Amino acid sequence: MDSSIDPAEILAVRRLSAGYGGRAVVSGIDLSLVRGDILGLLGANGSGKSTLLRAITGQIRPLGGSVTVDGADLAGAPERAKSGFGLAMDPSDLPAALSGRQYLQLVASIRGCAEDDWPGVDVAERLGLKRWIERPIAEYSLGTRAKIAIAAALLGAPPLLILDESLNGLDPLAAFEVKRIILALASSGRHAVIISTHVVESVPGLCNRAVLLADGRMARAWHARQLAEAGRMPGAFEAEVMRALTVQAADG
Amino acid sequence: MRHDRLVLILIWRELSAGLRSMRRRDLAWIVAGGGALLAYAIADIAIALQAAAATLLQAQMLWTVGLPGALFCLGGFAGSAVARLCLSRAFAPFLKALPLSLVERRRMAAVAAWALGVPLALIVAAATGLGCFVIAKPLAPAWGLGAVMLFGSGFCLAAVLRLRSARDLVGIGNADPAGEPGGRKPWLGAFDRATPAWLSSWAWGLPAGRVRFSWRLAGAAILLGLAAVVAGSISLAHHDAVPAAMAALAGGLLVFMLSARFHPLGSPVLRTAPLGFVRAWLRLARLPLQLSVAFFLLPAGAALAAEPSAWAMPLASGFWLLVLNGAYAVFAAYFMTAPFVAALSFLSAIAYASYESLEYGRTVLIGLAALVLFLWHRAQRRYRHG
Numbered sequence: 072m073d074s075s076i077d078p079a080e081i082l083a084v085r086r087l088s089a090g091y092g093g094r095a096v097v098s099g100i101d102l103s104l105v106r107g108d109i110l111g112l113l114g115a116n117g118s119g120k121s122t123l124l125r126a127i128t129g130q131i132r133p134l135g136g137s138v139t140v141d142g143a144d145l146a147g148a149p150e151r152a153k154s155g156f157g158l159a160m161d162p163s164d165l166p167a168a169l170s171g172r173q174y175l176q177l178v179a180s181i182r183g184c185a186e187d188d189w190p191g192v193d194v195a196e197r198l199g200l201k202r203w204i205e206r207p208i209a210e211y212s213l214g215t216r217a218k219i220a221i222a223a224a225l226l227g228a229p230p231l232l233i234l235d236e237s238l239n240g241l242d243p244l245a246a247f248e249v250k251r252i253i254l255a256l257a258s259s260g261r262h263a264v265i266i267s268t269h270v271v272e273s274v275p276g277l278c279n280r281a282v283l284l285a286d287g288r289m290a291r292a293w294h295a296r297q298l299a300e301a302g303r304m305p306g307a308f309e310a311e312v313m314r315a316l317t318v319q320a321a322d323g
Numbered sequence: 324m325r326h327d328r329l330v331l332i333l334i335w336r337e338l339s340a341g342l343r344s345m346r347r348r349d350l351a352w353i354v355a356g357g358g359a360l361l362a363y364a365i366a367d368i369a370i371a372l373q374a375a376a377a378t379l380l381q382a383q384m385l386w387t388v389g390l391p392g393a394l395f396c397l398g399g400f401a402g403s404a405v406a407r408l409c410l411s412r413a414f415a416p417f418l419k420a421l422p423l424s425l426v427e428r429r430r431m432a433a434v435a436a437w438a439l440g441v442p443l444a445l446i447v448a449a450a451t452g453l454g455c456f457v458i459a460k461p462l463a464p465a466w467g468l469g470a471v472m473l474f475g476s477g478f479c480l481a482a483v484l485r486l487r488s489a490r491d492l493v494g495i496g497n498a499d500p501a502g503e504p505g506g507r508k509p510w511l512g513a514f515d516r517a518t519p520a521w522l523s524s525w526a527w528g529l530p531a532g533r534v535r536f537s538w539r540l541a542g543a544a545i546l547l548g549l550a551a552v553v554a555g556s557i558s559l560a561h562h563d564a565v566p567a568a569m570a571a572l573a574g575g576l577l578v579f580m581l582s583a584r585f586h587p588l589g590s591p592v593l594r595t596a597p598l599g600f601v602r603a604w605l606r607l608a609r610l611p612l613q614l615s616v617a618f619f620l621l622p623a624g625a626a627l628a629a630e631p632s633a634w635a636m637p638l639a640s641g642f643w644l645l646v647l648n649g650a651y652a653v654f655a656a657y658f659m660t661a662p663f664v665a666a667l668s669f670l671s672a673i674a675y676a677s678y679e680s681l682e683y684g685r686t687v688l689i690g691l692a693a694l695v696l697f698l699w700h701r702a703q704r705r706y707r708h709g
Binding site for chain 2: 092132153154164207
């Protein structure tokens with residue numbers, strides 16, 4: 072491991088450009104996450120949130136720049152870098168034929184852990200997955216698919232948890248439980264979390280950092296203190312985000 | 324009806340979107356490289372036909388049974404494949420909500436199958452007519468017309484049978500799953516637990532790892548079993564290892580080709596996991612290889628028992644079975660979502676390499692190996708970088 076790397080730094084993204092067919096969708100992205108961070112990734116549809124997460128998780132090759140996960144360079148040591156994060160799959164990407172238990176066993180076998188090796192809590196129990204777990208994923212509702220995807224992402228307690236709009240389909244109780252788990256992970260000081268979401272109002276209460284993407288660039292960033300201040304006044308953070316989005320739309 | 328062309332429009336849009344999503348450089352390579360290869364193949368075949376013209380013109384069986392039978396069977400295969408493609412679009416998930424009856428969906432698929440079948444028939448007619456012209460067969464245009472009729476008959480028969488057998492897939496997709504209780508043990512538990520667990524169940528689409536009985540599966544198992552028994556019996560009766568050894572090789576390869584599925588390699592579940600391409604590829608090939616070897620053992624054992632002094636023959640069959648299975652696994656990993664295309668490409672490559680090796684010797688095998696290595700490299704790159 073490079074001696075210049077901060078041991079607390081879990082994710083380091085430097086001058087990242089990524090896109091499809093040689094055309095950049097996101098460019099010039101610099102991002103650093105340390106243990107304890109919960110980053111809210113915001114942006115309009117097509118702003119580049121999912122493309123950025125695809126580049127960070129190695130699903131597309133960056134056009135430029137670098138991604139380092141827990142000290143491992145994604146391009147140089149992809150398997151070591153990928154063992155540093157757990158990604159909650161998009162519900163449509165889950166293996167529909169397998170049962171929930173089989174999917175957990177598949178992910179656990181790759182990560183070299185037990186199928187119930189979650190950080191501190193029984194996630195299946197907390198998210199109410201037990202009665203569905205023997206059934207094929209094809210029979211699951213959108214929310215149940217999101218739950219099994221989150222449960223699988225947490226297996227083996229990876230240092231970085233990535234949720235790409237995974238909170239959207241959850242019922243209120245499951246969403247509450249997932250938020251509690253995320254806060255507990257971050258407060259343990261061993262994990263960091265990235266949450267890409269359109270639920271802007273949930274960000275100040277859940278995240279200690281936020282980034283707004285617009286036209287493939289980081290248009291605005293909020294630190295813990297700014298988020299805490301915005302969170303004290305109901306609707307203040309949403310108003311700020313909407314203002315930034317409106318300005319970007321007008322400039323665009 | 325106003326919906327009739329819907330499936331045809333969908334297929335056309337898919338094709339044009341696929342072409343547009345490709346990089347111009349790749350497209351240029353495919354058009355230029357593919358065009359050059361096709362031109363070379365046509366020229367080569369024309370020269371070979373001219374050289375063998377006298378023999379071909381004398382072969383009565385070829386013109387009375389062989390060619391008509393081949394054209395009819397080709398039409399049948401094409402009709403079945405095209406009708407299947409069209410039916411899959413007529414029952415596409417995003418069309419499920421539309422108020423279209425089973426009859427309307429069948430008609431949409433039939434219109435599309437007809438529209439795709441006409442150019443295919445014209446290509447077959449042109450190829451047959453041109454072939455007859457090259458060898459100076461009298462009435463070459465009439466042979467082209469006959470080829471259209473035979474190919475068309477096979478195509479229409481197979482397409483109609485498949486379209487008529489189409490059930491209401493909308494209803495099946497919405498069936499209440501409560502009728503099938505969960506909690507039963509997966510059948511493949513003992514074989515599919517190696518890391519990464521359940522990969523073959525996923526690849527084969529077994530719901531919760533349970534194998535469902537189907538007449539197609541039972542028919543294939545009976546046919547393959549019969550072929551092994553017949554080949555073994557012939558070898559034992561004639562004290563000749565060749566029939567059983569050949570059946571072991573061909574049957575083992577067929578079993579592998581029918582059972583190998585590699586579509587999980589395209590899934591973000593594996594691609595974002597700390598799992599290398601080689602490990603995932605080997606794991607996906609593992610169970611199909613076990614099935615292939617299990618089939619191989621019966622006729623290979625019969626070959627050994629029939630002619631113990633020719634022990635090298637079943638051994639060589641086993642070696643070539645491993646080589647061919649490995650090569651097919653590369654093709655299947657490259658064409659991961661289209662096993663039929665993978666099988667067709669693999670068999671075409673093998674057939675073409677065999678044909679060229681008659682002229683250029685075994686050096687052609689180097690070209691085939693280079694193709695396999697190229698496909699391996701591309702499949703690995705796509706797994707890593709999308």
